[in-house]
Amino acid sequence: MADSKKRSDCPVSCSLEIWGDKWSLLIVRDLMFTKQCTYGDFLKSDEKIATNILAARLKSLEEVGIIERTEHPDSKRKMSYKLTTKGVDMVPILFEIIAWADKYSTIPKEQKTLLKKYKKDKEAFIKTSIKELK
Template identity: 50%
Template sequence: MNRVSGKCPVVFALDVIGDKWSLVILRDMLFRGKRTYGDFLKSHEKISTNILADRLEKLDAAGLIAKVPTRANSPRKAYELTAKGADMLPVILEMIAWSAKYDSYPDGTALIAGAPDDLLHRIKTDRDGLMADLRAALR
């Protein structure tokens, strides 16, 4: 049986996480421990409320995050990464490494703001250990 592919893998990924705000939300959850709507609104990038609500809904529908109650019988919700969302960690680390390599002044000094030097160093020298540490922190 000859199987016809539905989508290119790159197109599939872009359909799910192919906009700035979805990646910022995932970054904030993976690296900054953000979990609530209010936490995401405080991001340096200043996401608007309508865009934030839309992206949280899309990430939830795609299975990368899940709404959870902040405490029993509370109407307030928080968001947590699913296993599918946590699997975005290597992708985002690669984006950070790529940006650190190419977003620099002519003398090689990094322009990147926001990525701690120790993170950039560990991406270069101990990527596997860094991944293990970050995954353990997500549990």
């Protein structure tokens, strides 16, 4: 999974090599917008990710430093995932994706409310979000 050879020096290309697939950003989304933070939580998401794909993505996201894996306070067998600073810094990317989707399709009410707040004052909203996620 850990791609050794870079295709180019382009930041867009490098970013896509890390999370350019149909699943990685959904894990980031879950960690960002919902309280979902365990392997089992991610499996319950609407998109129904396969167990092996989830395990592989969690591993690679951890390897590139976007998420970190810690013991869940409740029990020793439970693992808890959370966004690192690098992961939290993806908030603007996620919101611009949602903003774009909102412009060209119908998005759920809940996300629409959040989006409104984001658009009203992007910088302030991002600062608050980042603080809350830490």
